[in-house]
Amino acid sequence: MSVAGLLWRGAATLAAPLLPLYLRSRAERGKEIAERLPERHGDGAARPPGPLFWFHAASVGETLSILPLLPVMLRGRPGLHVLVTTGTVTSATLLAQRLPADVAPRVLHRFVPLDVPAWARRFLDAWRPDAGAFVESELWPNLLAAAAERRIPMALVNGRMSVRSARRWGWLPALARQTLSRFDVVLAQSPGDAERLAALGGRPVSAPGNLKFAADPLPADPAALAAVRALTAGRPVWLAASTHPGEEAMIAAAHRILAPARPGLLTIIVPRHPERGPAVAAELGTASRRAAGAEPGPDATIHIADTLGELGLFYRLADAAVIGGSLVPHGGQNPLEPARLGCPILAGPHMHNFAEIVGALEAAGGIRRLAASPAALADAVDAVLSSPDYGRSMAGAAALVAAQQAELPERVAAALLPLLPAQDTEEGRVTVEA
Template sequence: MSALALAWRLAATAVSPLLPLHLRSRAARGKEIAERIPERYGHGAARPDGPLLWLHAASVGETVSILPLIDALTRAEPRLNLLVTTGTVTSATLLARRLPAQLAGRVTHRFVPLDVPAWVARFLDGWRPDAAVFVESELWPNLLTEAARRGIPLALVNARMSARSAGSWARAPGFARAVLSRFTLILAQGAEDAARLRALGAPDVRVPGNLKYAAPPLPVDTAALERLRALAAGRPVWLAASTHPGEEALALAAHRRLAPRHPGLLTIIVPRHPERGAEVAALAGDLPLARRSLGEDPGPDTAVLVADTLGELGLFYRLAALAFVGGSLVPHGGQNPLEPARLGCPVLLGPHTWNFAEILRRMEAAGGLTRIDPGTDPAGALAEAVSAMLTNEARARAQAEAALSIAAEEAGLPGRIAAALLPLLPTGDDRAAAPGGRGLATPETSGPPETGKVDDRV
């Protein structure tokens, strides 16, 4: 164990008496579910019979990306059970809403334990997963160390390593190499991520593609969509989606500039964090406004709809003529541009989009997005980009079609990744020695179907 890993282990143990207070404070702010806080200490194991694969997705984006992988895994191995852990309430809520009813008995959700050695040990000893899959960049040293100590095969899928993160890890090369060497298999989002991971000491990195390309279209309540379309009939509608602090004010300022040129304009703002709805509404000043969370509908004179609810982006991407995707006019790194692209909604983005650099290079090369150069007047630049889309339907349609073609390219990726992960589970004579002792029967009876074969990219 490296000196830094030992220091982390000792520090996590030392601070653990203070963490219950921290968790109670988070629960008071709606960031934890009070009755489920024991899960953060590793309690609540209820291991099902049969093979168990543990998937850990930190938050909403990672959870959305593994939904098609969950489907592919359960199709490929009908007896497989899945434990899915997340770290946020919103991701747990989203999983419950999006998980198909037929999988409810095979997929169990728990909140991931905090990275305290004793709590992690309690979690692993209770669940005894046969293999574990971490998503994107969830690299908790104690969790990985304890899993490896128990002989649990580990994989990192849709692995992401930004240049900034790689620079931080490179300052502790021995620690980085020790953490990454825990993984039997690493499947990176793109070539640049793979190169950075290899440079940090990851032993086996492959580049099958990005799971975010393969996510299904966001769901919609059809009745709610038809109702809102009727309420907004004949009006130009644009959307500021997944916005972060600072961007709502720009969207509202853009609305004030656009309204004289586009009579009846309806601006919809969906804050990335719905609990900010009241804060966003207060920014609107004298603009007539409705809040979705309060059950308010946009009337004929409503200028702004604040959609401060969870899980309804699919509704608003279908309703709007175009969408500005947030986190990109402020230095956050951008939110997922493929969500509107899959629904044929033209995409506008600011300059700060490093979270999706590779996807956006492909979309941009295909003519599938519009970049906003904020310059010295970001509200004006946003207003001009929105106006150009509202007044040129042919351009908007061509851009949306180009983006959709990129979004549709990786439909088979979940099956390929599932086929790469299933060999991590013990089979045949290996079952008794496996961490859970309940692996797959044999490769002949439980292997993935032909459609899930691993190709050269995995």
């Protein structure tokens, strides 16, 4: 093990006595579920019989990206169950909401243990996965080391390595090489990600494509959609989707610029983290908040949609949408979500987390970029509201980009299923002594 790896293992072990306080603090702020905190220590296993494949998806984006993959994996291996670990409450909730009824009984969820060696060992010894995959850029050294000790085949799926992250890992080349060597299969999102992962890990990496291109459209409850459409009929509507702190004030300022020339204008803001709803409403001086029971009725001008899992509803409603996280240096949110639902896409300058996708959308004319200012935002929204043909052209081009690589889940599953043991040897992994 590298010196950096030993230091990380030692630091995590020394920090372990303090981490329960950290977890309880997060639970008090709604970042954890109090009764499920033992899972963060590696407890709470309930391994089903037969083969078990483990996916670790850090948060919402990673979790949603593997949803199209799960049915393919389950069809490809009779008797297979899938364990999905995540690190956020929102991702756990959305996973439960989005799993198809025929898939849900064979998919289990747990919160991932923190990267403490003893907790990682406890987790793996109880669950005994036959194979596993980390999604995108989750590279936890102690969890991966524990999996390697138990000879659990591992993959990196939809692997992402930004230029900035590659530069940081480059400061610890031995740790980077050691960590990436734990993966038997590395599947990158793009050729650029593959090149950076290969350089850090010293091994070939394939780039079959980005699973975010293969996701299903975000769902919407038909009754809720019909009700909101009836309330907003005839009004120009634009959406700020998955916003982050610092963006809502800019959006409200753009609304004030647009409103005099747009009678009935409705601006809908969906915070990335719904628990921010009350603070956002207080900042903007609006009482129209969906989680508090308000609807975007005729008296609402700025409506805060601070509920979970309803973004698909508002993309279907809006005449245009600006992507949250792009007006502040966060890196943006997934622009393919509005693309699949025919909603014209606007985005600020900070979309580096989705550079490949944004590049494809820009080349096709499926997205409009803008400066991070209320005036630029108002100008972009006004351009779409003023010309429905322009908006439809953008949406059509974006939909074609979003439809690319529809067969990618099958290709990824074909690379992952061979990591499982032959069907006549499925006894689960044995416990390794600490």
